[in-house]
Amino acid sequence: MVALDNMVAANPAQQGKKAKKKEKKKREREDAEVAAEAAAPVATVVEMEVDVEKKKKKKKRNKVVEGAGEVVAVEAEEGVPEEKSKKKQKSEVGSVAKTSAVAAEVVANEKLSVVVTGSGSDNPKFKKQENFKLEGVPPTVLQCCQGFEKPSPIQGHAWPFLLAGRDLIGIAATGSGKTLAFGIPAMKHVLDKITKTKGKKAAPVCLVLAPTRELAQQIADVLEESGSACGVGVVCVYGGTPKGPQRSALKAGARVVVATPGRLQDLMEEGVCSLDQVTYVVLDEADRMLDLGFEPAIRAILSTCCQVRQTVMFSATWPMAVSKLAMEFMNEKDPVKVMVGSQDLAANHDVTQIVEVIEDRARDARLETLLQKYHKSRTNRVLVFVLYKKEAVRVETALQRRGWKVSAVHGDKGQSDRTRAVNSFKDGTRPLLIATDVAARGLDIPDVEYVINYSFPLTTEDYVHRIGRTGRAGKKGLSHTFFTQADRARAGELVNVLREAGQTVPEELLKFGTHVKKKESKLYGAHFKEIGADSGKAKKITFGDSDDE
Known part of the structure; x- marks a missing residue:
């Protein structure tokens, strides 16, 4: 046996085969690790408990950001210095650095990813404040911020990352200032790009896609x-209106394009x-943009953009189903995820x-009663949401016959009629508006006091967006929702939303x-059937032998 082992050891061919096998296994392990790392989540939420073994390799620190009340959980590599000052920082009017000190620290190290969570209750207050400043951003860009007492939580935490060029996913409640959260860094980015490409043909530098x-x-x-204020041209591209003015604005050298996917694709195919x-x-x-209906258009549009780019996504809701898809559009391996409010x-x-749980046929009479209560003055703004276009027409016609000053917004109306209806709602000419979900995510009108859901939407995410049309920018609002037997499949999610907000x-x-x-599954539906608390007991059925055989 010893002699046989010596022969094998002395055989160089056998040693070469063993070495190749070891090298192959080593490469397979490395490939598996790389694949696992590539499939990692967009961002890492750090747990408060730390494994004893992991303590040797990594340090975890937890810091409270004064002013907004958010807790920032950060996972840091060994050797990253701790913040020297441990004193509490008092929030100052207009100071972004104070409200996002930890965010600025994380930006300095690209290896870090961060998730910001908090109550989200500290919305901007619109008091006169003329010295609103942001380091590195020209005053002309901040012209639209004058009048803010301080940035909202989503703005204060997103700005440092976006100004540093990081890809970012921003999640915050409706009416919390998300448009300026990505808009201010966008203008700064455009101005920097114009300076670097001076003399070249004017072309779009920033693209904002919206679903409606x-x-x-x-x-x-x-x-x-x-x-x-800063000399940057902005063009809005959407369907339902003539293409001529949009073509002219693009040819004039607009640097920022805000668009819906369908019309933008048409203009791209025309070469405009x-x-x-x-x-x-x-x-x-x-x-909503990454929903099944928009995904192909988004892929086609983004494939024509510069591959070295900064990609930003914002929403008030973030279902798990879109998380993996979102990563495909992010250029960075580990984009930052800033979330103000609940993760759920x-x-x-x-x-x-x-x-209010109600019978379907009782909704019309109940709506009339609620309007007598909520719209008694007939001058305050009330928004009524319905589910279908035909339903919008029927409810609008019925209310008009009863003498209400009402207009409607839905997909069967031309864009000029939709714009006219929204404008009459804004100026108070017709302070009662009937709308489908085309207005659930895009209508930002101050002083909408009440939202009535005549029909419950198809998803609870849309419910959150609907009621977010009121209670904007720190103001209070009220929503009244009809819930029928046909909506029972969404009862569990609605209960969770109510409980999370401390509602009855x-x-x-x-x-x-x-x-x-x-x-x-998008193809096969739910993997199990929902069973309500009031469902009857299961009935046993016995199949006997047939006498017809």
């Missing part, structure tokens, strides 16, 4: 205020719009939510059950 025309117009209005110089891309209401589906806490959960709603669907 109303939202695209809303974003463009906000960005135009800053763009006009080229996006090869776009280095700053925003997907607003990203969860959550509504704006400034909105009082009333849910009606007993009638609990009778539908509190189950929440965990797995659902």
Whole structure:
């Protein structure tokens, strides 16, 4: 046996085969590690407990950001210096550095990823404040911020990362200032790019994609205020209107394009719009943008943009289903995820939510009663949401016959009629508006006191966006929702939203059950059937032998 072992050891061919096998296994292990690292989540949420063995390799620190009340959990590599000053920092008016000290520290090290969480209740207060400043950003860009007492939490935490050029996913409640959160860094980015490419043909540098025309117009209005002050052209591209003015604006050298995917693709195919110089891309209401209907268009559009770019996604809701898809559009391996508020589906806490379980045929009479209560003066703004276009027409016609000053916004109306309806709602000519979900994410009108959900939406995410049309910018609002037997599949999610916001959960709603669907296929639907709390007992059926055989 010893002689045989010596022969094998002395055989160089056998040794070479063993070495190759070891090398092959080593490469396979390395490839598996690289694949696992590539499939890692967008960002890392750090747990408070630290393994004893991991303490030797990594340090974890937890810091409280004064002013907004958010807790920032950071995972840091060994050797990253701790912040020297341990004193509490008092929030100062207009100071971004004070409200996002930890965020600025994380930006300095690209290996770090961060998740910011907090109550999200500290919305901006619109008091006169003329010295609103942000380090490195020209005063002309900040012209639209004058009047802010201080930045909102999502703005204060997102700005340092975006100004540092990081890819970012921003999640915050409706009405918390997300448009300026990505808009201010966008204008700064455009000005820097114009300076570097002076003399070249003017072309779009920033692209903002939105799912609806109303939202695209809303974003463009906000960005135009800053763009006009610093000399940056902004064009809004959406369907339902003539292409001529949009073509002219693009040919004139607009640097910022705010668009819905369909019309933008049309203009690109015509050769009017080229996006090869776009280095700053925003997907607003990203969860809706990455829905099955928008995904192919987004892929086609982004494939024509500059591959070395900064990609930003913002939304008030972030379902797990879109997380993996979102990573495909991010250029950086580990983009930053800034989240203000609950990680779960959550509504704006400034909105009082009333849910009424009701029979379907009783809704019309109940709506009339609620309007007598909430719209008694007939001058305050009330927004009524319905589910279908035909339903919007029917409700609008019925209310008009009863003497209410009402208009409607839905997909069957032309864009000019939709714009006219929204404008009449804004100026108070017709302070009662009936709308489908085309207005759930894009309507930003101050002083909407009440939102009535005549029909419950198809998803609870849309419910959160609907009621977010009131209670904006720190103001209080109220929503009143009709919930029928046909909506029972979404009862569990709605109960969770109500409980998270500290709202009253009606007993009638609990009778539908509190189950929440965990797995659902776009092709085959849910993997199990929801069973309510009031369901009857299962009935046993016995199949006997047939006498016909």
